[in-house]
Amino acid sequence: xxxxxxxxxxxxxxxxxxxxxxxxxxxxxxxxxxxxxxxxxxxxxxxxxxxxxxxxxxxxxxxxxxxxxxxxxxxxxxxxxxxxxxxxxxxxxxxxxxxxxxxxxxxxxxxxxxxxxxxxxxxxxxxxxxxxxxxxxxxxxxxxxxxxxxxxxxxxxxxxxxxxxxxxxxxxxxxxxxxxxxxxxxxxxxxxxxxxxxxxxxxxxxxxxxxxxxxxxxxxxxxxx
Amino acid sequence: xxxxxxxxxxxxxxxxxxxxxxxxxxxxxxxxxxxxxxxxxxxxxxxxxxxxxxxxxxxxxxxxxxxxxxxxxxxxxxxxxxxxxxxxxxxxxxxxxxxxxxxxxxxxxxxxxxxxxxxxxxxxxxxxxxxxxxxxxxxxxxxxxxxxxxxxxxxxxxxxxxxxxxxxxxxxxxxxxxxxxxxxxxxxxxxxxxxxxxxxxxxxxxx
Amino acid sequence: xxxxxxxxxxxxxxxxxxxxxxxxxxxxxxxxxxxxxxxxxxxxxxxxxxxxxxxxxxxxxxxxxxxxxxxxxxxxxxxxxxxxxxxxxxxxxxxxxxxxxxxxxxxxxxxxxxxxxxxxxxxxxxxxxxxxxxxxxxxxxxxxxxxxxxxxxxxxxxxxxxxxxxxxxxxxxxxxxxxxxxxxxxxxxxxxxxxxxxxxxxxxxxxxxxxxxxxxxxxxxxxxxxxxxxxxxxxxxxxxxxxxxxxxxxxxxxxx
Numbered sequence: 078x079x080x081x082x083x084x085x086x087x088x089x090x091x092x093x094x095x096x097x098x099x100x101x102x103x104x105x106x107x108x109x110x111x112x113x114x115x116x117x118x119x120x121x122x123x124x125x126x127x128x129x130x131x132x133x134x135x136x137x138x139x140x141x142x143x144x145x146x147x148x149x150x151x152x153x154x155x156x157x158x159x160x161x162x163x164x165x166x167x168x169x170x171x172x173x174x175x176x177x178x179x180x181x182x183x184x185x186x187x188x189x190x191x192x193x194x195x196x197x198x199x200x201x202x203x204x205x206x207x208x209x210x211x212x213x214x215x216x217x218x219x220x221x222x223x224x225x226x227x228x229x230x231x232x233x234x235x236x237x238x239x240x241x242x243x244x245x246x247x248x249x250x251x252x253x254x255x256x257x258x259x260x261x262x263x264x265x266x267x268x269x270x271x272x273x274x275x276x277x278x279x280x281x282x283x284x285x286x287x288x289x290x291x292x293x294x295x296x297x298x299x300x301x302x
Numbered sequence: 303x304x305x306x307x308x309x310x311x312x313x314x315x316x317x318x319x320x321x322x323x324x325x326x327x328x329x330x331x332x333x334x335x336x337x338x339x340x341x342x343x344x345x346x347x348x349x350x351x352x353x354x355x356x357x358x359x360x361x362x363x364x365x366x367x368x369x370x371x372x373x374x375x376x377x378x379x380x381x382x383x384x385x386x387x388x389x390x391x392x393x394x395x396x397x398x399x400x401x402x403x404x405x406x407x408x409x410x411x412x413x414x415x416x417x418x419x420x421x422x423x424x425x426x427x428x429x430x431x432x433x434x435x436x437x438x439x440x441x442x443x444x445x446x447x448x449x450x451x452x453x454x455x456x457x458x459x460x461x462x463x464x465x466x467x468x469x470x471x472x473x474x475x476x477x478x479x480x481x482x483x484x485x486x487x488x489x490x491x492x493x494x495x496x497x498x499x500x501x502x503x504x505x506x507x508x509x
Numbered sequence: 510x511x512x513x514x515x516x517x518x519x520x521x522x523x524x525x526x527x528x529x530x531x532x533x534x535x536x537x538x539x540x541x542x543x544x545x546x547x548x549x550x551x552x553x554x555x556x557x558x559x560x561x562x563x564x565x566x567x568x569x570x571x572x573x574x575x576x577x578x579x580x581x582x583x584x585x586x587x588x589x590x591x592x593x594x595x596x597x598x599x600x601x602x603x604x605x606x607x608x609x610x611x612x613x614x615x616x617x618x619x620x621x622x623x624x625x626x627x628x629x630x631x632x633x634x635x636x637x638x639x640x641x642x643x644x645x646x647x648x649x650x651x652x653x654x655x656x657x658x659x660x661x662x663x664x665x666x667x668x669x670x671x672x673x674x675x676x677x678x679x680x681x682x683x684x685x686x687x688x689x690x691x692x693x694x695x696x697x698x699x700x701x702x703x704x705x706x707x708x709x710x711x712x713x714x715x716x717x718x719x720x721x722x723x724x725x726x727x728x729x730x731x732x733x734x735x736x737x738x739x740x741x742x743x744x745x746x747x748x749x750x751x752x753x754x755x756x757x758x759x760x761x762x763x764x765x
Contacts (some may be wrong), residue, residue, distance in 0.1 A: 136387040143443070144488045146450035148461060149480050156473045235353070243451065246461075253357060260365065271365040279358045286353035409566050410603035414669060415593035416618035424616055428607045 081269040086277075091259050099281065101169070105244060105251070106237045108173045114230065120181055121188020122214060135185060142182040148174045149242050155247045172244040176237060183233050191225040191229030192218060202220025224300050233294035235286045252278055307463040308483045313485075314377070314459070315446045318384030322445060323438075325385060326392020331422075333393075334400040344393070351390025356448045359383045364455040376455040383455075384445060391441045399434030400426070432502040439495035446488055460484070515542040516578075517564070517673050517704050523572035525555075525562055532558045534728035536572070540673065543702045547715040547736075550725035551751060556708045559725075560675045563706075564595045577672060593621060595675040596666030600681050602658040604650040604665070610637070611646040614665045621692075622669065629668065636664040640694045656687030660694055667698075672699070677708040680714075693719075712755050716740050724748045 086092050123131040124139075142150075155171045158164050166174070195218065203217040207302075242253045256274045263270040329344040345398050351359075360383040363374060374382065402424055411425040430440075453462035467476035518540040532555045540546050547606040548556045561567045563574060565581075565588045569636050574582045581591050604613050611633060618629040637643050640660040650658055659679055666674060676695065680688045692714045699705060709715055715722060715736065722739040724732040724747075732739065732748045743749045 087391045116408070127493065142320065144447075144485060145481065146447040146484055148450040149477075149484055152461075152464060152468075153477050155470055157477045239353070239355040242355045245357070245454075256361075268369050270369075271361075272367075272369050275358060275362040275366045279354050279362055282354045282358060287349060289408060290349075290353060406599060406601060406603050407605070410599060410605070412566065412588070413564055413592055413595075413597040413599075413666065415589045415621040416616070417589045417621075420620055424620060425605055430607075432607065 081267050082273045085259065085263050085267060085270055085273055088263065091263075092260070094255050095252065095281075098250055098252040101249060102238070102241045102244075102251045103285075105169065105172050105176065105249075106234070108239055109176030109180050110230075110234050111239055112173070112177040113184045113233070116177065116181040117184020118188055118219075119190065120185035122218075124185055124189040125192040138184055139182045142179055147175065147179055147240050148246060150178065151247055153244055168244070168247045168249045171247065172241075172249060176240070180233060180237060183228070183236075187226055187229040187233070188222065190229075191222040194225060195221055201272070228293045228297040228300075231289060231296070235289050235293075237280065238286055238289075252281065303463055304460070304479050304483065307458055307460045309437065309486065311449050311452070311459045311483075312487060314380050314384065314452060314457070315449045316382045318388060318449070319442055319445055321381065321385035322388025322392045322441075325389030326394075326396050329389060329393035330396035330400055333397065348390045350395045351387050352394065356387045356486065357451050357454060359386055360451065360455050361394060376452075376457045379455045380449070380452045380457055384449065387448065388445045391444065392438065393433045395437035395441050398437055399430030399432070402433040403429050404470055435495070435499050435502055438477055439492070439499065442495065443488060446491065447484075450484075516540070517542050517544075517576070518706070519573075519575040520563075521573040521575075523559070523562060523574065524570045525558060525567060526570055532728055533562070533569075536728075536730060538723065538730065540704060540706055543704055545699045545703075545705045545718055545720045546723060547707045547709060547721070548720040548723045548725055549709065549712070549715055549751075550731075554725045555728045556725050557677055560597070560677050560706065560708055563675060564592050564597055589621065593617070593669050594672045596669055596671035598662050598666055598674070598676050598679045600678045602650075602655070602662045602682075603659055604662055606650050609647050609649050610653075610661050613650070613661060614668050617665065617669045633664065633668050636667055637661075639697075640664055641690070650751065654687060655683045656690045659683065659687075659691045663691075663694060663698075672761070673704045673706060676705065676708065676709070678708055680709065680711060693733070712740070712752075724751070726751070 095274065120135055124135045151172065152265070154166075154175050155168065159170070197222065199217060200213065203213045208216065241251060244251050245253045245257070248254070256278045260271045260274050329348060332340045332344050335341070360379060363379045363383055366377065367374060407425060408421065411421045416424065418453070449459065450461050452459045453465065456462075460480060463478045464476045467479075516539055520536055520538040523533055523536040524531070536555075536559060538546075548559065550556050555616070558567060562569050565586070569582060572582065572628075573580060576591065576594060590692075604610075605688050606615070608616065611630065613740050614633040614636075615626065615629050618624045619626050620646065634643070637646060640663065642657060642660055645653065645661070646658065647682075650661075653661065663679075665704070679695075680691055683691065688711065692711065695705070695707070696714075696718055705718075707715075719736045722732075722734055722736050723730055724739070724743070724745070732743060734744065739748070740752065743752060
């Protein structure tokens with residue numbers, strides 16, 4: 078049994094290709110998480126502000142994104158963007174775009190949750206000191222909110238990583254696609270190929286996500302006061 | 303065709319959800335009671351389910367298992383996969399509910415002579431579910447969304463039909479139908495749970 | 510009362526420790542039928558732990574507990590059956606927040622004892638009436654004050670028709686103005702001849718309600734006495750010091 082595994086992972090560039098696939102998976106998640114944080118923070122601050130227009134429209138946006146499966150969004154942007162607006166984006170760009178749209182919504186909600194959980198007198202004492210709105214957010218609110226935020230952000234990261242297999246559907250050679258190709262090629266000679274290859278990527282995902290979720294749990298406990 | 307596909311998605315999601323709730327509840331329960339070996343196993347299962355993508359779980363079930371002699375048809379794979387994933391998430395949702403019940407509530411139940419099952423049925427369960435409901439809702443919606451990958455195990459669900467239409471060049475029509483179908487499936491679920499949460503909250507906490 | 514020789518509860522050489530700390534270091538105590546016994550002592554002396562051992566909420570290390578002559582510390586004890594005969598009221602009420610008052614009370618009689626619901630309701634209503642909560646049967650716990658909650662908790666335990674009632678610092682969480690209403694209920698129960706074992710910090714109440722005072726310190730019963738004798742002239746130095754602290758607090762309270 079073990080022979081078949083050794084055969085698969087030593088044959089040709091199989092192992093190297095799996096790592097290339099993993100690199101694409103991680104690249105998409107990293108880019109999307111980074112952009113989501115960047116865009117999600119201002120969006121979240123707007124959501125928790127008194128500006129009605131922003132509050133309502135961002136809430137609608139969030140609800141829509143929450144309800145739509147990511148896969149549907151990928152299809153929407155990959156296939157309809159080109160035909161309706163005549164914009165042709167590479168698949169990787171589309172996937173980063175879609176993950177960012179989703180991540181921004183989730184991030185904004187996390188920020189809103191963290192900000193609204195802060196006691197009201199924080200704002201009042203900040204204003205009493207004569208801080209401008211920007212200064213107030215930058216020096217008073219954000220530093221405190223970050224602590225309440227971080228476990229959620231880390232959680233969002235693992236969710237992103239676990240959702241990246243969806244890019245398989247728009248033909249990006251990510252970890253899953255590579256795995257499938259390897260199984261297709263070697264599966265004829267080696268009937269156990271699918272067990273080994275899918276088993277291995279199962280544990281690759283686990284090996285990446287589990288430590289991250291442990292870290293998030295650790296932070297949550299450490300900051301619980 | 304779309305109707306049929308939507309129905310398939312709904313029925314798979316339904317059974318997957320029911321099984322997830324059952325698995326999740328029992329995993330959380332054995333961990334709550336700290337049953338020696340079983341609690342440990344449940345813990346490992348929860349981590350595996352929560353830290354791996356559904357798609358890989360499905361690939362393994364559908365393409366991997368037949369090679370070692372266990373042939374599952376697509377429909378079964380889909381439900382088993384969703385239940386495997388969802389069980390882990392639901393267990394975490396229920397855990398939150400269980401941990402909200404104080405030791406002294408349980409002692410109060412014991413002191414009027416409730417036996418273990420009665421304690422679970424009349425004291426622990428109603429309170430745990432009420433506390434866990436928001437998390438259960440979020441998980442349920444997440445799971446319904448995850449059903450969108452079922453086409454990889456050759457099931458003619460919504461995404462599968464949409465892909466077919468794409469191949470024939472009906473990009474926008476198919477995408478529009480896709481968006482509408484999922485809205486129609488998930489929005490009622492979301493609203494239903496929202497109402498349920500309000501009712502449960504009204505029925506008496508905030509003590 | 511001493512004039513009634515029937516023994517309800519008999520504790521012999523009870524020892525209990527948490528990890529390596531001994532909390533109860535050999536307790537011997539007998540409670541007679543219709544007798545009201547009040548246990549007082551500094552915090553951490555083991556008085557609450559003693560109560561919790563009596564209905565099996567804490568496992569004991571060694572010793573024996575007999576309830577009406579039945580040994581309840583033997584292995585394989587059916588605790589559910591024992592607990593039906595021992596009512597317990599907790600410091601933080603511990604009503605079930607998802608059930609209204611009447612359902613809180615009925616859970617034991619109907620589900621555990623299997624009594625007909627209608628009969629149990631009549632019983633519960635008459636108890637609620639006696640503690641002044643007749644019109645609160647359909648309220649939820651969150652709609653009640655602390656004093657009301659504690660009175661419901663007492664009724665919940667009483668409706669099981671227990672042979673002895675344990676009260677574990679039942680006024681310690683209450684706002685001062687609600688302490689009285691709960692103590693009044695307990696005083697009436699004592700007059701009615703209920704067998705009670707009470708842990709409390711309310712010295713005036715202890716004096717008024719008790720047939721006998723047990724003073725505990727550091728896991729031992731240090732002194733057993735009639736209330737008047739105990740409060741006027743304690744036999745031991747430790748009891749004297751303990752009472753002094755309370756007298757001082759009493760003075761402070763009056764000055765404030």
